Amino acid sequence: MRAYPNNRFNGKSVIYTTAEYRLTPRWNPIGNVNWLRWLKMDWMQLVGSIEGGRVADEYSVSELFSDWKVDGGVGLRAMVAGSVVRLDYSVSEEGSSMWVMFGHPF
8 A cells, every 4th residue: 555664564364445536637748848858748647546455364354344544645647758657645544655656556
């Protein structure tokens, strides 16, 4: 989950959900800037996301569906030189995190 540190959750069973809403505006601010055309930015997206999940040491439906951890965030996606570049910022009850990644999460 994006707002939690890597390896924060460990266990033998897990349930995880995520949803993103991606909005692709017609406006491309970098496409019209002469000195940035080398980026070859075809499009950009504004993204809202939410994730939820639970880890447990044993497979137990009642335990996996209780005390869920949740985070939510916003992000930018851009198709730059044929690759998707992602910038995400997410917040949870334990803090926040910013990620820069390549490729769509799903």
